[in-house]
Amino acid sequence: MLSLRQLGLALRIGSVYIGTAVGAGFASGQEILQFFTSFGKDSFWGILLAVGLFAWLGTRMIMMGSRLHSESYEDFNFYLFGERLGKWMNWLVSFMLFGVTTAMMSGTGALFEEQLGISFHFGVIFTALFSYLVxxxxxxxxxxxxxxxxxxxxxxxxxxALHALQETDLSAYIFFSLESARYHWFVSAIIYVAFNLSMMQAVLIPLGSKIADESVIRLGGIMGGIGLGIMLFACNTAMQIYWAEVSHLKIPMAFVISTLGAGVKYxxxxxxxxxxxxxxxxxxxxxTLNLKQLFNLGQPLIMALIFGLGYLFSLFGFPALVGFLYPLFGYAGLAVIFGLVFRRLPA
Known part of the structure; x- marks a missing residue:
């Protein structure tokens, strides 16, 4: 039986797990739309598969971080792939993290511009400065x-999700079907999990290194996986119900939320x-933690360079970045899934 302090720590682990995955693509609905909603009724099975993999493999990742006592994902990749391949994987993950950082920054700009009528550039720069301080x-x-x-x-x-279901006939969701998906729902779900776990190692590995109690890690990982699944189901259901209205938007969830009223929307x-x-x-x-080990530079300077370059690349546009980078990184992240499945936990 876990104590209240252990339960509280597990809840914090689950919150970090969810918060790390729910970025610009998820919160805006763009990521869910491309990886799940576009498959219509089959999206249900894709999400169910993703939930199981998140709960299982995410927990294993945090456990590895705990047993390796690693401050960054570098040692994690060395353990999974060996020193030679691990070095290449670390560079790949660094590139992927920068690419997703660019998409996050572009997403904040799109949010300010499309929903608030404020400059795209202001949204990106304001978010970068606030992030720097935290x-x-x-x-x-x-x-x-x-x-x-x-x-x-x-x-x-x-x-x-509850409001959307009350406003429509549920059969419109159950029998919703599209033929334009680029690949099978099973492949899409695997790519989605691979992409997210590849990114999440940047936070979950250092987080695991700070926690020795493995019972807390297991509970926190399961909480995070199930919590992500519930949010995926809710967002997916709402966007399928309003498919005609949201399928062309940069931030589709904003329209869904607007049905609750202007005050709630903002x-x-x-x-x-x-x-x-x-x-x-x-x-x-x-x-930053990983680059700090590779280059003889201070943390503030490294962060400034990341945010500066991220701003420049964010100008490519949010939907284009999600549509191109996320599937590409998902395929690259399949190696991480295989490593988590077949590699034994460190002693």
Whole structure:
């Protein structure tokens, strides 16, 4: 029987897990739309598969971080792939983290521009500066932010899904079908999990290194996986119901939320920005720790370079970055899934 303190720590682990995955693509709906909703009724099976893999493999990843006592994902990849291949994987993960950081920054710009009528550039720069200040506080700052934001996001997504179901005939969702998906729902779900786990190692490995109690890690990992699944189901259901209205939008969930009223919409946009923010700080934190080991540069300078280059690449546009980079990184991340499945936990 776990104590209240252990349960609280497990809940914080689950919140960080969810907060790291729920970035610009997830919170905006763009990522869910491309990987799940576009498969119509088959999206249900894809999400079910993703939930199982997140709960199982995410927990194993945190456990490896705990047993390796690693401050960055470098030792994790060396353990999974050996020193030679691990070195290449570390460079690949660093590139992937930077690519997703770019998408996060572009997502904040799209949110400010499309939903608030404020400059894209202001949205990106404001978010980058705020992220910079939080990351300087280290893993404790990331834990605190996620513990605050994730429960509120969870509550709102549940409200949105319930409202959408009350407003429509449920059969419209059950029999929703599309023929334009690029590949099978099974492949899409695997790619989605591979992509996210590859990114999440930047936070989950350092997080695991701070926690010795494996019973807490197991519970926290399962909480995170199931929590992600519930949010996926809720967002997917709502977007399928409003498919005709949201399929062409950069931020499809914003329309769904607008059906609850203007006041709720703007509050949710704030929460959506906060969720993008949680993933952004996690990615940059992990990338900074790794680059700090490779180059003789201070953490503030490394972060400044990451955010500066990220701003330049964010100008390519949010949907284009999600549609091209995320599947590409998902295929590259399949190696991480295989490593987590077949490699034994460290002694």
């Amino acid at each position: 990351i300087l506080k280290g893993i404790n700052g990331i834990l605190s932010v996620n513990s605050l934001v994730v429960p509120v996001m969870f509550l709102f997504i549940g409200m949105v 509050f949710f946009l704030l929460i959506m920005w906060a969720e993008i923010f949680t993933t952004l700080i996690g990615n940059v934190y992990g990338l």
